[in-house]
Amino acid sequence: xxxxxTPSTQHSQLDQYSVEALVAALVDDxxxxxxxxxxxEPSIGAAVHAMAPRIAAGGRLIYVGAGTSGRLGILDSxxxxxxxxxxxxxxxxxxxxxxxxxxxxxxGAEDDRAKGASDLRLLYPVYNDxxxxxxxSGTTPYVLGALQAARTVGALTVGIANNPxxxxxxxxxxxxxxxxxxxxxxxxxxxxxxxxQKVVLNTxxxxxxxxxxxxxxxxxxxxxxxxxxxxxxxxxxxxxxTGVDADIARGVLERCHFHVKxxxxxxxxxxxxxxxxxxxxxxxxxxxxxxx
Numbered sequence: 001x002x003x004x005x006t007p008s009t010q011h012s013q014l015d016q017y018s019v020e021a022l023v024a025a026l027v028d029d030x031x032x033x034x035x036x037x038x039x040x041e042p043s044i045g046a047a048v049h050a051m052a053p054r055i056a057a058g059g060r061l062i063y064v065g066a067g068t069s070g071r072l073g074i075l076d077s078x079x080x081x082x083x084x085x086x087x088x089x090x091x092x093x094x095x096x097x098x099x100x101x102x103x104x105x106x107x108g109a110e111d112d113r114a115k116g117a118s119d120l121r122l123l124y125p126v127y128n129d130x131x132x133x134x135x136x137s138g139t140t141p142y143v144l145g146a147l148q149a150a151r152t153v154g155a156l157t158v159g160i161a162n163n164p165x166x167x168x169x170x171x172x173x174x175x176x177x178x179x180x181x182x183x184x185x186x187x188x189x190x191x192x193x194x195x196x197q198k199v200v201l202n203t204x205x206x207x208x209x210x211x212x213x214x215x216x217x218x219x220x221x222x223x224x225x226x227x228x229x230x231x232x233x234x235x236x237x238x239x240x241x242t243g244v245d246a247d248i249a250r251g252v253l254e255r256c257h258f259h260v261k262x263x264x265x266x267x268x269x270x271x272x273x274x275x276x277x278x279x280x281x282x283x284x285x286x287x288x289x290x291x292x
Contacts, residue, residue, distance in 0.1 A: 002163045004136050004189050008182040026191070029184045033195040036162075036178045037203070043176045044200060047158045048207045050174060051130045054156055055208060059128030060089070062155075064120065064146040066096035066110035068190045069134040069160075069197055074102060076201040084214040085224040094119050096142040109142065116145030129155040132204065134197055136189035138166020138177075147171055160200055162193040176200060216241060216264065216287040225258040234258045242267040265290045 011017075011025050037044075055061065061080075063073030074093040080086035096116065097106025109115070125131065131150040135143045138161030147168065150157050159172030162180045169175025178196040183189060209215065214222040219241055225231045238249040241264045249263065256262040256273045266276035268291045276290070283289035 002137055002139070003179065003181050004162050004183065004193055005187050006182045007186040008184055011184050014184065026184055030192050030195055033178075033180055033192040034199065036180045036192075036196050037199045040176050040178050040200070043174060044203055044207075047174045047176060047204055048211065050156055051158070051204070051208055052211045054128040054130055055090075056212060057128045059126070059130055059156075060123075061091045061205070061208075062120070062123060062125065062129055062131045062150075063091075063093040063134070063201075064116070064131060064143055065094075065134040066140050066142050067101075067105070068194045069136055069140075069143075070095035071102055072194060072197050072201060073132065073134055074099075075198075076205055080205060080209070082224050082226055082230065083220060084209045085222045086209070086214075092123060094123075094146065096140075110140050111142070113141035113145035116142035116147075117149040118145075120146040120149040125150055125153050125155045127154045131155050131157050132160065132201070133157060133168060133172060134160045134201070135166075135168055136162040136193040136197070138163045138168040140168070143168060144171070158204070160197060162189065162196065213285040213287070216261070219260075221260040221264060221287060222285070223260060231258060234260050234263075238263045238267070261285065261287055 017025065063077050065073045074095060077091040077093040080091045081088055095101050097109030101109060133143050133147050144167055147157055157172040158174045158176065159168040160176045161168045162178050164177050164179055169177050178200060180192045180196050183191045185191065219237050221237060223230060223234065225234045234253055235246055235249050237260050238253060239246060244267055252263045252266055261280055262273060262276045264287060265279055266273055269276060279290040
């Protein structure tokens, strides 16, 4: 039996716990998610190393999953645009059962291996694409079908599963096993298995964006200011990076359409917006190189 499906021996009387004990058990079990991710750091690092050159060469991030795993993939994909100005068309997510399954479970959709393959093929994957395939069990037919289709065209495949020795991690170019073990509520992989998947996806995409010069120091300098909160964040980031006051930061940001990178280079180099953009273009978007 898969570890994620095995009943936990720690909390066999869970239904008789007091509310306080129930909350403590659920929270405590989640701490194992982080330990499982930490144990997988070498394979996560290997994935980032392999992903970076393909994405830098124009590839896309393609997420594939079913149920909780698929929804987490969608979440990671949609957050890349406001956080890093990553183009929507270069972060695509496939969910077994279609986007409607984001809000209502489509029973049986995850069992259709052929559909996983055909959905992936409809995205016309190429060599530089990176396909992130997520399944707690590591055996989900829909995800395995997509894996096969991705391997056929030579796209980089990264398999993420919560059980060791699964077809998904064995069949992918890079397998990431986050061995979270049995769940407090037996088989409910929306618990710590899902938490561990979220941490891995966050880590992969965030590390990738750092390698692609989307971050200066630890500042989010390639964000997309799409609302009032993010506009104010852009002002604070520019102030922090350059030491200017809010009025000066806002004025420069307004002239470069709130592109934080450009504002920082313009202020630190005491140059025009156009010249700052040219410096960034010449340095592949690397702020440190541009200001030197």
